Amino acid sequence: MDPTDLRRHAVTLASTEQSLELPSTWEPVALPSPPSGALTGFRAAADAHPAFRDNAVLTAGRDPGISLAAWQDRSRREQLETLPDLQILDDRLLRDGITWYRAALRTDAGAMTVLSRQWARRLAAEDVVLTLTTLPVFDAQHAGMFDAIALSWTAEEIAS
Amino acid sequence: MTASVTTTTTTARGEASALTRVLEGLAQPEPGVAAAGIDETFASACHEILTAPRGTLRIRVAGPSSVADHRITLARSGALLLSTRTDRDTAEATLFPVAMLPGVLARVAAIAPTGTGTTPEPATTPPGHVDSDDLAALLSPDTATREAAAARCASELRTSTAFPDGPDGAAWSAISVLRERPDRTERAVVVRTAGTYATAEDTGALTAGSPTAAWRHLASALA
Numbered sequence: 001m002d003p004t005d006l007r008r009h010a011v012t013l014a015s016t017e018q019s020l021e022l023p024s025t026w027e028p029v030a031l032p033s034p035p036s037g038a039l040t041g042f043r044a045a046a047d048a049h050p051a052f053r054d055n056a057v058l059t060a061g062r063d064p065g066i067s068l069a070a071w072q073d074r075s076r077r078e079q080l081e082t083l084p085d086l087q088i089l090d091d092r093l094l095r096d097g098i099t100w101y102r103a104a105l106r107t108d109a110g111a112m113t114v115l116s117r118q119w120a121r122r123l124a125a126e127d128v129v130l131t132l133t134t135l136p137v138f139d140a141q142h143a144g145m146f147d148a149i150a151l152s153w154t155a156e157e158i159a160s
Numbered sequence: 161m162t163a164s165v166t167t168t169t170t171t172a173r174g175e176a177s178a179l180t181r182v183l184e185g186l187a188q189p190e191p192g193v194a195a196a197g198i199d200e201t202f203a204s205a206c207h208e209i210l211t212a213p214r215g216t217l218r219i220r221v222a223g224p225s226s227v228a229d230h231r232i233t234l235a236r237s238g239a240l241l242l243s244t245r246t247d248r249d250t251a252e253a254t255l256f257p258v259a260m261l262p263g264v265l266a267r268v269a270a271i272a273p274t275g276t277g278t279t280p281e282p283a284t285t286p287p288g289h290v291d292s293d294d295l296a297a298l299l300s301p302d303t304a305t306r307e308a309a310a311a312r313c314a315s316e317l318r319t320s321t322a323f324p325d326g327p328d329g330a331a332w333s334a335i336s337v338l339r340e341r342p343d344r345t346e347r348a349v350v351v352r353t354a355g356t357y358a359t360a361e362d363t364g365a366l367t368a369g370s371p372t373a374a375w376r377h378l379a380s381a382l383a
Contacts, residue, residue, distance in 0.1 A: 087266050090371040091273040103372045105263045113262045117372070136262035140380045 012158070013038040013060035016126050021152035022056065023145070029055065037061030049135060052112055054142060056149060057131045068122050069093065072100045075120070079104070098122075105136065115139050119150055128155040167199040176244050176251035183242065183253060186210055205255050209235040217261075217381070218338040219268050222299045222306060229301075230268045234258060243268065246301055262379060269335050271375045274356060292364040295349065298334035334360075335374075339381040346381040350374045 009028070010019040014037055025045040033039075043055040064071045072091075079086055083106050090103040100120045108114045116133045130153045132146045165174030165182055172179055185194020186203060187210035195203040210233060217232040226247035233240045239258050244251040256264055290313045297309030310332060332353050339346045349360040357374035358366040369377075 085263060087263050088273060089266060089271050089375050092370075103375070105266055107260070107263070111257075112259055115262070136379055137383050140376045140383065143376055 006152075008152070009042065011040050011058060013040060013058060013128075014062075014126055015158050016060040016123065016128055016155055017158055018058050018060070018128060018153070018155045020056065020058070020130065020149055020154070022149060026056070031057070034059070034061075049138070051110065052114070052135050054134045054138070055132070057129075057133075058153075058155075059129045059131075060126050060155075063122055063125050063127050068098070068100055068120070071122065071127065072102070072120060076102070094119075108133075117146060117150070119153065121155060123155065123157045126157060165198070167202045169199055169201040170205075170255045172198070172202060172253040174250060176249055179242075179251045179253060183210065183240075202255065205238060206240055206253070208237045209233055209240045209255075212236065215342075216340045217265070218336075218340070219265065220299055220336045220338075221268070221270060221333055222301075222335075223333040224307065224310065225303070227299075227301050227306075228268075232261070232264070234261070239264075241268070246303075261382065265337070265379065265382070266375060269337065269350075269378055270333070271357075271371050271378070273371055274352075288358070288366045288368075290364045290366060292362060295334075295351075295360055295362075295364050298332075298351065299336050299349070335378065337378045337381045348378050348381045350377055 005024050006021045007024045008019055008021045010017065022042055023044070026042045027045070029041045029043045031039055031041045037060055039057055039059040041055055041057040043053040046053060064074070066074070076088070076091065085107050087105040088102065089105065090101065092101060093099070094101050098121055102118045102120075103115065105113055105115055113136060114133050115136045116131055118129055118131045120127065120129045130150060132149060134142050134146065164178045165172055172182065182194055182198060183206065185191050186206045188194065189211065191203065191207050195207070212235050213233050214236060215234045217234065219230040219232070221228045221230075226245055228243065228245045231242045233242075239256050239261060241254045241256065241264060242251065243254075294309040294313050297305050298313065300306050300309070332351065335350045335352065337348045347362075349362075351358045351360055351366060352374070356368050357371055358368050359374060359377040360366050
């Protein structure tokens with residue numbers, strides 16, 4: 001990713017302010033409202049692959065009132081129940097001690113196998129998740145860009 | 161001939177030598193006898209793939225007591241996975257859509273989370289090194305050859321930075337992915353101990369990494 005060709009996007013989701021740096025060619029995408037919480041997304045320009053565009057999704061929801069590890073245990077069980085072919089490759093607390101990281105393969109609605117990487121954190125009253133999704137064959141090529149996007153992610157609660 | 165092979169529309173299981181004969185027969189322009197007693201849908205799909213292959217992916221997962229070999233034949237119409245193990249007489253063949261290849265690769269290579277879930281990822285460490293012949297020997301189908309190489313590598317790895325948690329001699333595995341195309345071949349190797357993956361270069365250089373990094377290394381052979 002060209003470091004001079006980045007744009008920081010800031011969004012308000014539920015009672016959080018979140019931001020992340022994306023390549024300037026990425027654009028916001030409209031997503032349906034979730035049953036609870038809030039989400040927003042961005043996707044790459046349409047030139048990389050005819051049937052798939054790399055994308056980033058940010059979510060915010062009410063803090064589940066349990067530890068980060070217990071929340072992620074629960075979310076893993078829910079994902080395995082709802083996504084029958086989900087294959088979890090990586091699932092652990094990162095060295096910063098506040099971010100849970102998960103990487104998994106699954107089949108998307110278009111019958112393509114995609115690789116999603118998720119970073120989850122708990123704030124005081126909200127939980128927030130960043131999900132980056134690409135095609136597995138592009139993962140090695142896009143890894144540096146995705147790592148940089150994940151590193152640029154900020155999430156704070158709006159002072160009430 | 162096919163009594164020891166049982167089939168469904170997408171799978172075949174049975175004695176390894178019998179299943180291999182069936183698939184060799186289905187690769188012929190006129191499968192005839194080879195298809196006798198085989199599920200028609202399975203036989204027809206296999207025939208289509210095996211008579212017009214566009215590439216092959218070979219995945220080997222070697223551990224202390226056995227070696228599993230997976231050969232994936234890729235074609236425009238679909239893919240066929242043939243799995244055999246050195247410690248079993250039986251084999252299994254599975255048809256799947258090419259779009260599912262990454263998931264099949266991750267499953268047969270057994271890339272999975274390490275540690276307890278709350279164990280942080282390994283610290284960034286400089287690469288370690290094992291003898292390149294030993295690295296190749298870890299992938300040998302011969303148990304004595306693997307054992308000897310694992311013993312030699314264990315002593316090197318114990319002082320290596322590639323496996324900061326130290327190797328667990330009983331739990332290692334070496335995974336190789338070989339992608340054969342008409343014009344070139346790509347190969348990727350990963351070594352796993354109980355707590356850590358390391359990506360391996362042909363020179364024997366090992367770099368500790370997360371399961372994500374191990375997956376990325378193996379999947380690079382697909383690109």
